[in-house]
Amino acid sequence: MPNEALLKFLLKHQLLPYYKAVVTPPLLRHRLLHSHVDPWFISVCERAQQEGAKWVHTYHTLYFEKDWDEGLAPWQLAINKALVEQAKKADVKIAIAHWLKAFLKEQYQIDTVYIPNGVNVTKCDKANAERFIATYGLKDFILFASGISDIKNAGDFLRLANALPDKDFVIIGRGISKEALNKKFNVPLGSNLTILGTMEHGALLDAIAACKVFVVTSRSEGLPTVLMEAMALRRSVVGVNTYGTKEVIHSEKYGYLYEADNLEDLVQKTEAAYAHSKGDQARERILQEYDWRVIAPQLDALYQNLKHD
Template sequence: MFRHRAAHARKERVFRNWLRDLTANPPSGLLGANFAQHGGIRHHIRAIQKHSGLRIELAPPESVMQSLATGDLTQTFREAFFEFHPKGVRFLHSHVYPWFIQWCHHQKKQHGTRWIHTHHNWYYPEFGRGALEPWQQEFNEQFLFALRHADVSLSVSRWQQSFLRDTYGLETQYLPNGVDVTICDRADAARCHRRTGLSDFVLYVGRNDPVKNPADFVKLAINLPKQQFLMLGPALSNATLHDDWDVTVPENLKVMGEATHQETQDAIAACSALVVTSKREGLPTLVLEAMTHGKPIVVPDEDGCLEAVGNGDFGFIYRQGDIDHLSAMTLAAIADRQRCKLARKRVLEEYDWRVVMGKLDRIYAGAGRP
């Protein structure tokens, strides 16, 4: 009991100190929720903080998340956080998480604080095993709530913009996912070769999740025994692929599990082609990163991937679920020398964070549109 009280007291000190710091030295904006431990949302909000010309802080900052669990903030200290008003903060920018969406709405309603919301993707049935989980349904409801109540609503893809308009009558402004070109350009293919022992391999990057569809990549490796393959992603292993998806990893496929963002960039730089097997994507940052590297890309015929590769101008498209067609497109991509050259130019013109952030900073300043 004493240990529990002491641990709670330590956590409360961390939480209260964060609020005091925000009061004493308020940033221009707060960006959150900073809950994701890996993946596109994590990279997205950190890139905004890095590239903005304004002083923006993550909510909560990394220093707080090192001491507190997500549940501490969304449950234990929820009431105290909702009672807090960050005077001097000019705008709030929400992404994905209901806790921060509700807090932004509260701040707008009670204090008139300007609220911007970015919509990344919808949770479709493909995100679950046959049906959505209750938490995914809740997130969808909160997405709609944010889009209806925020002062400015942004969509990271044109196809999501159309989906929201056609399905729910909601208007959003298009502001795409960005790519940190400087991080891509620091990639070292030789470092990946040393780490993996592989060269001339086909790459998959994605978590062990129904929507990422890792099983089809294993089937691709089985279908092309003369090619080398590498899989990177949280919770991926030979055992999980067998137990969760009933596929046996062949000898020409190496599964290495989670990788840092820089290790992922090294792997993209070293690969002969990137293959995405996702059932759904918003606007896949991974594909944009591979385009920045000028790498051949193979994607399924789903909206987010199609938008990223310009409907085939900058990558190869396969019929989702058709492993033979995926195999043929993978071999075509490996042999390609034209589409991948054009891809980097597209990124630099539209998706480079230095371009995207200029538009977002104008929104932060109150200009309204990118």
């Protein structure tokens, strides 16, 4: 698929069908293709496979109805259908998390190999906490950095901020504004909450580096990259005890896990994380398990094996 800027342009001018028609023939000439989520590209890969190409597909997650307030939209159902019915035909299927590998096998009899998503530790190490502090005058705060969609569950972060009025909270993410939060959540916005909205990735890493505690309240995650970035930056992390968030934090050795939909537990774990960081251990986990410098060679080996198969 095109990058985000090009995609917005194509959609605005109703050119996406033309774009797909133009780029499909060159794609079919490739001898190895790797799909991820988009149903159109999955279909291109399936067609290329029929013409002799090798096909790798990576499963990141599926959409679960329980995570969305009004159920799944048609586009989400279409993605699920493509993942379950078409992507399973790939020559090699990758699951980015252990929980997802087990789920695909148990629910759909889809066999996968485990290769996790990675994090760019080198880029993380360029983050500058002092740059963020100088810009915003904020430090020692508790941070949420995600979107406003149902699955990200920002409402629980707002409730957490109200439960800890003596702590400073910062919320960053796509679609987040005072107006949007008021419209979506019936939760008062306290004076201890700073709303920063969408932020460029480098600036976001600065914010993460400057925070005292990083909190993930998502109902579901495949394998949350922003959590891995926080751990790479030695932040004290709190996350819900489900799916990919649980898998990344793994245990109380590396961070703090709270029970889903349990505000009291979230408050207690956040206070513990504020008082005692496990950031050094968290970074070691990322370096060992999720650093792209560890993961990229695994993908290279997979591609080489397919080329010589």
